Amino acid sequence: AQSVTQLGSHVSVSEGALVLLRCNYSSSVPPYLFWYVQYPNQGLQLLLKYTSAATLVKGINGFEAEFKKSETSFHLTKPSAHMSDAAEYFCAVSDLTGGYQKVTFGTGTKLQVIP
Amino acid sequence: DTGVSQNPRHKITKRGQNVTFRCDPISEHNRLYWYRQTLGQGPEFLTYFQNEAQLEKSRLLSDRFSAERPKGSFSTLEIQRTEQGDSAMYLCASSLSAGPVNEQFFGPGTRLTVL
Numbered sequence: 001a002q003s004v005t006q007l008g009s010h011v012s013v014s015e016g017a018l019v020l021l022r023c024n025y026s027s028s029v030p031p032y033l034f035w036y037v038q039y040p041n042q043g044l045q046l047l048l049k050y051t052s053a054a055t056l057v058k059g060i061n062g063f064e065a066e067f068k069k070s071e072t073s074f075h076l077t078k079p080s081a082h083m084s085d086a087a088e089y090f091c092a093v094s095d096l097t098g099g100y101q102k103v104t105f106g107t108g109t110k111l112q113v114i115p
Numbered sequence: 116d117t118g119v120s121q122n123p124r125h126k127i128t129k130r131g132q133n134v135t136f137r138c139d140p141i142s143e144h145n146r147l148y149w150y151r152q153t154l155g156q157g158p159e160f161l162t163y164f165q166n167e168a169q170l171e172k173s174r175l176l177s178d179r180f181s182a183e184r185p186k187g188s189f190s191t192l193e194i195q196r197t198e199q200g201d202s203a204m205y206l207c208a209s210s211l212s213a214g215p216v217n218e219q220f221f222g223p224g225t226r227l228t229v230l
Binding site: 009032036041042043044045046049051090092094095096100101102103104105106107108 | 119148157165170206208210219222224
């Protein structure tokens, strides 16, 4: 079974500092990986996805993630944190199981941005 | 707004009561998913519809849970004889086509509190 592990349930950074949210995956086949963001009382919004076309994936709001097969990682980064980035971030892995897209989410990382 | 909508946004009920939630997906999306999200966890898959057909159900979906999508458009999720352990955020998502790299568009969720 495919799974993702997010290291750190809470991460705090200062405004303007680098954001690094960690995600490691476990998959027996080449994975399809996603990062979603969830703001309070809202649903999830896709930030970016890895589809094997390129190892460095750029997403919305200045976020990017790098797929590293040797490290089974897909960490999310942003060079400079904004106050508006404060939210919960979920890493997810997807496959086709029984003909439908099965998405398995990590437990999430809450990002706090300190002014 | 043409995104995924869910109603109600919040529901408080007493243990043993029945509740029903509604999801209206993006109009052209023929695939619809229900997830449950508890505090400190990522969303967990409950069930999946392709048009009006319910094609997959998670083991999390006990006999007290039933979901329908009668005309392949909106969907309802009913929980009978609610228990305190049912307290969670129930998320609905929709997508346009199959494939492991498709984006699922999420609604804002219905937060259920069982007293």
